[in-house]
Amino acid sequence: MNGILPVFRRNLRESWRSLLGWTVGVAAVLFLYLPLFPSLGGDGQLEAMISSLPKELVDTLGYDQIATGAGYTQSTFFGLIGFLLLTIAAVIWGSAAIAGAEESGRAELDLAHGIGRAQYALESAAAVLVRLLWLGAFSGLVVGVLNGPSELDLEGWRIVGASTALTGLAFLTASAALFAGAATGRRLWATGLGAGIAVLGYILQALARQSEGLDRLNALSPYAWVYRQPPLAEGVDPGGLALTWGLAAAFVAASVFALRARDLRG
Numbered sequence: 595m596n597g598i599l600p601v602f603r604r605n606l607r608e609s610w611r612s613l614l615g616w617t618v619g620v621a622a623v624l625f626l627y628l629p630l631f632p633s634l635g636g637d638g639q640l641e642a643m644i645s646s647l648p649k650e651l652v653d654t655l656g657y658d659q660i661a662t663g664a665g666y667t668q669s670t671f672f673g674l675i676g677f678l679l680l681t682i683a684a685v686i687w688g689s690a691a692i693a694g695a696e697e698s699g700r701a702e703l704d705l706a707h708g709i710g711r712a713q714y715a716l717e718s719a720a721a722v723l724v725r726l727l728w729l730g731a732f733s734g735l736v737v738g739v740l741n742g743p744s745e746l747d748l749e750g751w752r753i754v755g756a757s758t759a760l761t762g763l764a765f766l767t768a769s770a771a772l773f774a775g776a777a778t779g780r781r782l783w784a785t786g787l788g789a790g791i792a793v794l795g796y797i798l799q800a801l802a803r804q805s806e807g808l809d810r811l812n813a814l815s816p817y818a819w820v821y822r823q824p825p826l827a828e829g830v831d832p833g834g835l836a837l838t839w840g841l842a843a844a845f846v847a848a849s850v851f852a853l854r855a856r857d858l859r860g
Contacts, residue, residue, distance in 0.1 A: 601704065601714055605691070605721035613725050616683050617732055620676065624736045627670045628744045631663060663746030664826035667737060672756050673821055680729055680764035681792045687725060688768030689784035691718035692853065693775025702858050711854045715776055719846045722768045730761030748826055755830030759820035762838040766816055767792045769845035777852040791816065816841070 597603065660669045692715065695701040705714060734757030741748045771788030775781065798815035799822070802808045812818035819834030 599717055599720075601709065601717035602721045605718065606724065609687070609721075609725065612686075613728065616679065616725075616729055619679055620729060620733055621736055623675050623679065624671060624733065624740060627675070628667065628737070628740045628746065631666050632745045634666075662827070663741075663744070663748055664752075664824065667746055667748065668756070668821075668824055668826050671733070671737070672760050672826070676733055676760060677763065677796075677817075680726065680760060681767050681789070683729065684722070684726060684764040684768035685771055685785055685788040685792070687722045688771030688788050689775055689781045691722055691768075691772050691775065692849065693771075693779055693781040693784040696775070696779040696858055697781055705858070712850045715772070715850045715853045716846070719769065719772055719849065722772065723765055726761055726764045726768060730757045730764070733757055733760065752826050752829055755835075756825040759825050759830050759835055759838070762835060762842065763792070763795075763816060763820060766838055766842040766845070769842040769849070773845045773849045773852060776849040777856075779856075779858060 660666050692701065695704070695718075701714065705711065734753050737746075737748065737753050737757075738750060740746070741753070767788045770791045771784040774787035775784035778784070795815040795817040798811045799818035802811040802815070802818060812822055816838050819837050820830060822834070823829070823831040825831075
């Protein structure tokens with residue numbers, strides 16, 4: 595493999611169709627849900643619907659503020675469907691980056707052509723990060739476009755913060771999958787760790803919302819790190835955001851050491 599950043603460039607070149615599909619999916623969700631807010635929120639329909647649901651379910655889904663534009667956008671997209679979409683993309687891309695390449699034999703072939711293991715891990719992580727940054731930025735852009743027509747009354751800088759938080763959560767998931775793939779060479783383990791972190795984080799914050807006595811669980815949940823303080827309503831929590839991105843970077847660094855420390859299975 596020749597040229598600058600060969601693994602990075604190849605991964606982006608070969609995944610553009612996948613990225614396009616995820617982009618269309620994100621756009622479809624946003625254009626489906628956000629324009630509904632004026633018709634649902636203007637005459638008390640949302641309040642009536644939420645009041646009919648069990649309080650535990652409302653707290654778990656974060657629907658307690660859904661009657662506001664910030665609460666509605668957070669509950670429907672950033673905290674739920676958008677989170678799910680980017681998490682799935684992150685797990686797929688993160689598990690394929692090293693583990694998938696090793697299982698297919700591509701990683702061994704690439705490394706035999708003079709690419710160092712550290713370079714391979716870092717370029718693979720960078721390719722995943724760029725795709726997730728695109729999805730996060732695109733999400734924020736579409737929310738900004740729909741902000742006025744959908745009467746959401748969101749502040750631009752808070753949209754940026756919410757998009758950065760969503761991207762950070764997704765990259766944490768992807769980097770965990772990348773690390774498991776680098777450490778084991780098996781896509782099953784990579785998928786399991788990446789998805790496990792996302793699911794566990796969501797469950798822990800859901801349990802913490804049920805009782806003040808369980809509030810300490812938020813400290814263990816990446817989801818709560820960035821969403822416990824509603825980013826669209828109050829601004830993103832800088833500490834939680836830094837912790838999320840920092841842990842993701844730590845997983846990437848660990849991937850480098852893990853890949854260098856073992857023999858490829860082929």
